[in-house]
Amino acid sequence: MTQASGTPASGEAPVFYEVDEHPHPEGHSTMLGFWIYLMSDCLIFAVLFATFGVLGGSYAAGPGPKDLFDLELVALNTSMLLFSSITYGFAMLAMEKDRVKVTQLWLVVTAVFGLAFLSIELYEFHHMIAEGATPQRSAFLSAFFTLVGTHGLHVTFGLIWLVTLMVQVGQRGLVVANKRRLMCLSMFWHFLDVVWIGVFTFVYLMGMLR
Amino acid sequence: MSAHTTPAADHGHDHAHAHGHDDHAEPHGSLRGYMIGFVLSVILTAIPFWLVMSGVLGSTTATALAIMGFAVVQIVVHMIYFLHMNFRTEGGWSMLALGFTLILVVITLAGSLWVMYHLNTNMMPSVHDMRQMP
Numbered sequence A: 001m002t003q004a005s006g007t008p009a010s011g012e013a014p015v016f017y018e019v020d021e022h023p024h025p026e027g028h029s030t031m032l033g034f035w036i037y038l039m040s041d042c043l044i045f046a047v048l049f050a051t052f053g054v055l056g057g058s059y060a061a062g063p064g065p066k067d068l069f070d071l072e073l074v075a076l077n078t079s080m081l082l083f084s085s086i087t088y089g090f091a092m093l094a095m096e097k098d099r100v101k102v103t104q105l106w107l108v109v110t111a112v113f114g115l116a117f118l119s120i121e122l123y124e125f126h127h128m129i130a131e132g133a134t135p136q137r138s139a140f141l142s143a144f145f146t147l148v149g150t151h152g153l154h155v156t157f158g159l160i161w162l163v164t165l166m167v168q169v170g171q172r173g174l175v176v177a178n179k180r181r182l183m184c185l186s187m188f189w190h191f192l193d194v195v196w197i198g199v200f201t202f203v204y205l206m207g208m209l210r
Numbered sequence B: 001m002s003a004h005t006t007p008a009a010d011h012g013h014d015h016a017h018a019h020g021h022d023d024h025a026e027p028h029g030s031l032r033g034y035m036i037g038f039v040l041s042v043i044l045t046a047i048p049f050w051l052v053m054s055g056v057l058g059s060t061t062a063t064a065l066a067i068m069g070f071a072v073v074q075i076v077v078h079m080i081y082f083l084h085m086n087f088r089t090e091g092g093w094s095m096l097a098l099g100f101t102l103i104l105v106v107i108t109l110a111g112s113l114w115v116m117y118h119l120n121t122n123m124m125p126s127v128h129d130m131r132q133m134p
Helices: A030-055 A071-096 A100-130 A139-172 A176-209 B031-054 B060-081 B089-123
Strands: none
Touching: A030 A139, A030 A176, A030 B089, A071 A100, A071 A176, A071 B031, A100 A139, A139 A176, A176 B031, A176 B060, B031 B060
């Protein structure tokens, strides 16, 4: 079968290529592909962090971090995202044991924490904009809203994805395809928490030190 | 046999799935791993917030360096305990992609800050400080 054409019949025929296609099971490269997507996403955030690093001190005589940031609120927000990370981990552990109900329950808890994070962030943005600290006010605020807003947008899409997967798991159970999707979202969700470490350190905490 | 079975092995009735792709089915960690990661993250988050809010270190530079150090450690903790990164997943390709990305991130961040800092200090006369403008 795996015989190269035009080889002498004597002895063992050298095999130059495989005629039979070797199996590529569905989804066998999904995790690596998704990881590479996350790395490209990481580059987006790196550029936004660099922009914030350059423009973070350009207040244009407007309000600075000390006038705007409430560290207690940021600490609460950080804990919401961290809680959602660990509850997603619990969902993955339940998924491994094929417990559909428990998995769904932890996914709901994760969604609630994610929603709490988004609500607090939107409250903070609303508060800032109501005070006149809009993205148009200064380069610092443009960079701030772009960086933190992009992260918030990622969390929003993660939440939409999470709800979609809960519907999928509800309809078809923990089939292999759904497990693969949940694993991808797991990486996405934990990655967003990693980016948030950078945000609260470089934007909020370092901002208060400027 | 180990008690931990991967999902690929669970549903690996076809030998094609198990063949040559054992390294792809990565473990999702254990309850213990997640709890260690969580507790470490809480500690590594609480300390920098406390340092900045109380200002115990006195010097701004020392506080900045300390919180950056805590951030780096916490990112590594997340990578290990939540993202389950190691040199074996995907035959090392995940780690290679991460390494390449980190190089690009360092070049982007360090390059931007370095170049723009010098542009600001060398090309902008200090008399035109925006704070003194009407």
